[in-house]
Amino acid sequence: MISVSVVGASGYSGIELLKILVRHPGVRIDRIFANSSAGKHLAEVAPFFNKSFDRELELYSVDKIVKSDLIFIALPSGEAMNLVPAMLSAGKRVIDLGGDFRLQDISLYERYYKRTHSAAALLKQSVYGLPEWNSSQIQSASLVANPGCYPTSAILPLAPLLKEGIIDSNGIAVSSLSGVSGAGRSSSLEMSFAEVNESVRAYKVGTHQHIPEIKTALELLSNMQVKLTFVPHLLPITRGIYTSTYAMLKKPVTEQTVLAAYEKYYSAAPFVRYSATAIPEIKNVAHTNFIDMGFRINQEDGQLVVLSAIDNLIKGAAGQAVQNMNIMFGIHETEGLK
Amino acid sequence: MISVSVVGASGYSGIELLKILVRHPGVRIDRIFANSSAGKHLAEVAPFFNKSFDRELELYSVDKIVKSDLIFIALPSGEAMNLVPAMLSAGKRVIDLGGDFRLQDISLYERYYKRTHSAAALLKQSVYGLPEWNSSQIQSASLVANPGCYPTSAILPLAPLLKEGIIDSNGIAVSSLSGVSGAGRSSSLEMSFAEVNESVRAYKVGTHQHIPEIKTALELLSNMQVKLTFVPHLLPITRGIYTSTYAMLKKPVTEQTVLAAYEKYYSAAPFVRYSATAIPEIKNVAHTNFIDMGFRINQEDGQLVVLSAIDNLIKGAAGQAVQNMNIMFGIHETEGLK
């Protein structure tokens, strides 16, 4: 039985994480923490939990002694870096669902997150928690940086194609669509129903903090310099990410070549589903930890499009975090997630 | 006063067209025709029109004598080609909102529309009704092929960039998102609310009939061979198209260069709005005949993304048809559309 605590339990990712952990047979939920909701009960903030799971949300502070084996942090980026050093010093293992420990390059962090990093020394021991690629490092990690939702949806379909030399690492276009829960639980005019409904807009074009995360991860995995443009769009749906990635073929290929590349890296991955015929749809992955991937080759124009769909709160956040926990503690990777 | 008739008045485009024509001060609506709804009154099929505009939907046939100056055809592709020859012989002018007369190359038509063309001889006199580029031919045309919704959203932002040598005509990615009204008014499981809602999916990847329309138009306008991949996606909204187009820069450019290209071709276009700062949103163009265009330069990776938004039923269909009518009959281009 792993005992876990959650810091940031009242946001959308934190709530989703608790939904999974409550049903996980190998986990005992210890304490749950929040900031503005501290002092309230979870069921007040998320009435969904009424009569099924409840506990008081406590205020977390650095000197708090938490006896759990593992601490999940589901806070907005910029907060974990102030908490993690003390947690690690106290011998805890940590999975951070935010962005503070995903980029090894401080200058990229500071450019895209627009703040100074207060725990830069820990970056070298942080492991990027993409289980399909980094499973062995995750197993022994003290600090796992859970990947961003967009990066998960883009890196998984692209990495095999780059490694196998199928696509050009130059001129890649990553066009992503996201439901609103990706923006977190907070109030603003631009996220109000009347402004979002029946509309679509690109946002943070050229400045989104997931740009360096996608590029860095792909460059590390493929050992090539990658040139790409990533544009996120906001959709009037609650959850789900759909990513359509366009690239130039290095040479004519068959469907079989592409399938073989996916087979090579993902044949044993329990949450990766791919097909040469089926087109992914968000509804097929909603409320699951799966990523669905499909593709079409445009021989005539020498291009390839890869399509992928995930649930941003599950495979893009809480589900992947639990997948990482399972690996860290030697449990079956799919426990609590199927 | 132009007298007009509408064939296919009970579909989404036909209904939208009637809404515009009813308010147009220079138009008298003559007769309205439908197939499966023939015999019913318009207000039975579209209760919106109750107490505001009503008329019986008649069954159209080739030998029907219509005394109007202009006939709009808003039928599914494949039907207009059987009606237009007789209309033109009778001296009528025609605007076809379907796809039958948009492609000059019969082989492309037959490959993408998957049927034989029964009026191929008329293709050479058909004018592609994109007013921002073909205004003078439209003025004197007997037969105007009103552009497709996706092509309108893609050609307008791309053409100036190709003509001015800003982007590479190779490796272009056109990622389009559409509301469901683009699919027309018909019943199918895959267009049912429960299947579309809270989901997204790409469709007709590599086979959509707008692929040759976009490529052909861009090649004619730019005089270059264009290599591009177009992927349409279905969104859970009723109306609107959002197109994000990714291309490689031929050389480093400034925002000013891009703006100048748009200025050169669209400074006098009443329905084209562009900006170097504002990001288009569907809600800003919904229920209007505008196209909103924005862009971002990715100097670091040598790429450009252009974003555009239209209302698929207005600028992508009925509104553009009325804009074409205005031009054909020497009325102010914006009459009835602002």
Place this chain on the structure above:
Amino acid sequence: MISVSVVGASGYSGIELLKILVRHPGVRIDRIFANSSAGKHLAEVAPFFNKSFDRELELYSVDKIVKSDLIFIALPSGEAMNLVPAMLSAGKRVIDLGGDFRLQDISLYERYYKRTHSAAALLKQSVYGLPEWNSSQIQSASLVANPGCYPTSAILPLAPLLKEGIIDSNGIAVSSLSGVSGAGRSSSLEMSFAEVNESVRAYKVGTHQHIPEIKTALELLSNMQVKLTFVPHLLPITRGIYTSTYAMLKKPVTEQTVLAAYEKYYSAAPFVRYSATAIPEIKNVAHTNFIDMGFRINQEDGQLVVLSAIDNLIKGAAGQAVQNMNIMFGIHETEGLK
């Protein structure tokens, strides 16, 4: 040509009002005012207006001299009462889209609006702007209190049934559903997309400020004491109100009796559509000034249900305001609204 100014031009009702006024052939828009958006241009706040109508939003204050014939106030309730006295003193006519001048009974105002009324003396000269019932007073009014959206949807179907003695004035249930634009343009967690989408909730049960407005209006029109419960519900749509009203029959009636009651009061009303067979739907009235009404008699249980649909921003706010303006200035009631 009526010259008008709008105070509160940047909220949803104000924007909708400007859309109608811009197209109204008998109106010249003079000045537009806002609070937090003052100093900006309308098209910055509502990009919809780009290239079609633009003007600077000015800050309004009581001592501002506005030369218009008519001033529309589209501010949150509680603000108009501070502005109207000076406007009337200056000889202007005023239409207030808020709730400050709808209730003659100060104690009801103070109980439901939870504030003191600063211009109580003006209440007796205020006319309740429901054109189907109060047309002649509206004609000569200086101050018109434009009805609330829910009251419009409930009073119109109920008043004839009470006056004709068809239903019991006791035990009426008014169950209303509203899109989110009714809540105005502002940011709050509970109105954010992720909280509203795919859900429904009743709100302000027993405390909504439209309760006394509905009861008072029905009592004045029918000359009976009315006992009713009104429950508003928030729906995940942008615009529209759907009201289902349940009442007990005073005696068995036929459809013909109910139709005759509607015929008696609304046969000449240009924006009231009713039917014994058709069931109203929001989509049939969206973006129009119509109210659609239908009903079913439950003989077995001695009850009647009346169903009505309006666009909350048009017949429930801006459209009805323009209808009132037309009546006040002797223009045809439907001008600019069809």
Place this chain on the structure above:
Amino acid sequence: MISVSVVGASGYSGIELLKILVRHPGVRIDRIFANSSAGKHLAEVAPFFNKSFDRELELYSVDKIVKSDLIFIALPSGEAMNLVPAMLSAGKRVIDLGGDFRLQDISLYERYYKRTHSAAALLKQSVYGLPEWNSSQIQSASLVANPGCYPTSAILPLAPLLKEGIIDSNGIAVSSLSGVSGAGRSSSLEMSFAEVNESVRAYKVGTHQHIPEIKTALELLSNMQVKLTFVPHLLPITRGIYTSTYAMLKKPVTEQTVLAAYEKYYSAAPFVRYSATAIPEIKNVAHTNFIDMGFRINQEDGQLVVLSAIDNLIKGAAGQAVQNMNIMFGIHETEGLK
């Protein structure tokens, strides 16, 4: 380990049932049957199940020998009555999620379902599967008629109020709102996204087949004649039912009286949540087997409104069916449902 088979596994209720059964620790899924999808694999029809649960959909016929302990039928009403006699003869226990065995009164069945009942003799042994009221009969039942979604949402909040003499059994109004999945998985123009989205409409007013189910159940439970009007409305959401019920108070009551009535009947019910303060919301019950209930007393007008929310596919169908299964087989009532 209970072995179960599902007839009608490819509709929305059947799919939801399988999602629950797959995770249920006490259940082994034996065979799954479908009609039009027979021969396909479940994951073809519902790609959600890819890599997590798959099995071939077989064609069911009366003479098929199914070795399971329990058969769930999730077919459209009118089909189960042709299958159940043979199943019972073969000694199987059956839970029917359709409407064929819910009404004891054949004439009501034939009036509202508009067909002849072919297995009327079985009605007297059928048990109405509302666990909160009929638990002991369910325990020993061979044939359980799983309640309709609307009836579940209306009977649970109303029955205690009638039994305790709090409300008048005359003049009740049940105003229900439902997501589209309640209509089943099928194609029709009126259920297409473009027709449902951004709209609301009442439907089957006075003719819905759940009217006699609600009245009969309330009359049996309360031992009074009940007069009520039930109006279902279609909402643009996928899942969830929200029911607002209006009734006249028999005498002035306090919140405490109402709470005590709920306490008396539901204090031990694991899936009933009620409150005098909280207002139910669909999002709090979505994807759960809970019913949330709230109420407000309108002393001034002598009325009461009760609000309830359920997930139509879970507590209104598949979840309640599993709850019934648990009771029938002596497992803990909440197994597999929390």
